[in-house]
Amino acid sequence: MKPQLVAGNQPYLAEEIITDILKLLPVKSLIRFQSVCKPWENLIKSALFITEHLHYSTHQNSCLLLKYGNFSSQTLHLRLLDWEMQIHEILHSRTFTRLIGSINGLLCLYPFVLWNPATREVRQLPLPRKQHDPCRSTTGFGYSPVVNDYKIVRIYSNFEPDGYTLTGAEVYSLSTDSWKDVDLGVLQGVELDLYLVNNVSANGSIFWRGLNSDAIVSYDIATEVFTLIPISTIPLSTILTVYDDKLALVSIKNKWIELWVLQKGIDSSSETWSWIKKHTERCPSDSLLWYTIWRNHLTFYGHYLPIHDLALYLFKIPTNEMKVGLIPEVDGDQPHYVFNYAESLVPLRQHPH
Template structure:
C-alpha cells in the first residue's frame, strides 16, 4: 500500500484482482464509483477473468419451472447454499435450450432470445430463414474459444424437399446472421433428445439410426461448423431420460434403468475418455458409478452432475424435492424446493459480465 499524504492508495491491479471476485450485481452497482471502473468492467480481459473466476467457484444450478396457466415461465437458480432464486424469463412461454458463459439461449415458438440473467441484458435473434416451414429435430447453443464466437444451431427436416432431407442453419453472434451449412453426416439419424449439450467447443445430441445402427452422439464443432458421429456402446443404456453432463472436465452420460418389477431406478454414470481417432468412431466409455440411491422416490428426467454429486428432482410424500447423491460416499441429501414440475431440464450456470450487445469472452471455455 502506498500513502499519498494521509490517504492510502492501492495500485489499480490490486483493485482489479479484488473486483474480479465480486458478484455481477455488485459490479453493476460499482460502475458509478468512477469512470475508470466502468470502463474496466467492459474490457474483454476483465470480463474473461471474471468469468473464469466465477466458473471455478461452485456453479449455481439452473432449471426450469413449470408453465402454470396462471403464471409466467421462470428460471430458478440454486446457489451453493441451496437457496432457490427465481428469475422471470424475458419471454413468457419460452424454453431454455442452452447455457454458456453466463448466457442463456431461449426459444419461443420460432424465435430465439439471448439473455444474461445477471446483467438483465436481452438480445432478440433475427428469425431463421424458412424455419416455420420445417420440423425442428435438434437445437443447440454454445461457444467456441477457437473462433471466439457463440452460435445457435437448428437442424430441421424440410417439408419442401421431401422426407429425409435435413437443413442445418447456424446463427453466428459475431456476424449477427444466419447461414445454411452442410449436414451430410445427418443422413439416417434421428434425434430423441432435441436440446443439445455444449462442451469443449462443441454441441452434442443423442441420436439413433433408422436401420437399427444403435445409439450415437451427434457432435457439431462450433468452430469448423462440421458434424461427427460418435457411436455409443450397446452396454451403455440410453433412453429418452438419459442426459449428457460434465464430470471431472470430461463429457459424461447419466442414464436411468428401471429395477425389474419395481418403480425404482438404477442410475449409472458413464464418462467418455480419449478417442482413438479424429472421426470419433473409436471412443472409450467407462462406467464409474451405478447405484439405486433413491429407491422410494418418484424421479424426474431432470438429471445432472453438480459439485461431484448426482442431482435430480423427485417427489416424496407429495412434495417436490431436490435430491443429491455423493458419487464417492453415496450420501443422500434432500431439500424441499416448492411446487415444481418433474418435466424440467438442468443447466449448469455461472454468472458473468458477458454482454449480449457486444459479446466477447477472450478464450474462455464453454
C-alpha cells in the same frame, strides 16, 4: 491501471490483488462498482476480467436453472436455485416458449433472443431463413473458446415412411449476427429423431441425443463439422450433462446410476471417442423427475425411497457423501426440468475484437 487506487493510511493494493478480489463478486455488485472510477470500469469491462470472473462463477458459484410448466405450456417460467437453496424468480413470459440452452451466463430463448439475466442485457436475433414447422427441427446453443463465438444450430428433418431423416442445418453466429446454411456432412440423410431432445454444450461443441438411438450428434462450433458418436455400451435411459467441461452421460440401470464421460482422442488417421465410467451410485429412487451434475455432485430431484420426500438429493463425486436440499415451493409449482447456470458479465454486443 494507475497506482492511485488506494492511498492514505491504507497500503497501495496492486492491480493484481484488486482483480483477484473483484472477480469473486456477484455481477450485481460489479455493475455498480464500474462507477467507482475509470480504472475499475475499464477493468470490469475487459475481456480478460470477464473470462476470469466467469471461471470463478462457473466453478465456485453455479446455480440450477429450473424450468416450470411442461413442454406443451405456452409460457416460459424460470427460477434460479442457489447453493443455499434459495429461489430467485428470473422469467415468467408468454412471449418466449422455450429455453434452448444456457452457457457462460447467457440464455438462448425461443423465439430467438439471447439474454444475460445478470446484466439484464437482451439481444433480439434475426430469424432463421428456413421457417420450418418447429416440430421438424431441433435447436442447440453453445460456445467455442477456439473462435470465441456463440452459435445456435438448427437441424431440420423430414418425416418419411420409416421415420425422421435429417435434411439440413442452419447456424447463427453471434460474431456475425447472421444465419447461414451448413453442410450436414456424415449426418446427411441419416435416420434420427431429434424432436424435443435436450442439448448441452461442452468443450466447444453442442451435443444432442437422438430418441431411441445409440448415437449422439455433435457439432463442433469452431470447425462447423457434425459427427456421430456411438454410445453402444451405455443404456438408453440416459441424459446428457456436463462434467469437467466434457460431455457426460448419466444413465440408470438396474438400480444403479452411472456417470460416463466422453474422452476425445485423436489418432493419426481419425478421431476416436471413448467413454470413461467416472462414478457409480446406488439409485436413490424409482421416481426421479430429473437429474444433473451440480458443483461436482450427482444431483437428483424426486422421491428418495428411505425418506420418501420430494427433494433434491446431492451425492458428492467421488465420496458419495449425501446432502439433501428442499426446493422452496412457490404457488404449489414443481420444477419440471433443469439447466446449469453461472452468472456472468459476458456482453451481448458485438465482440470488441
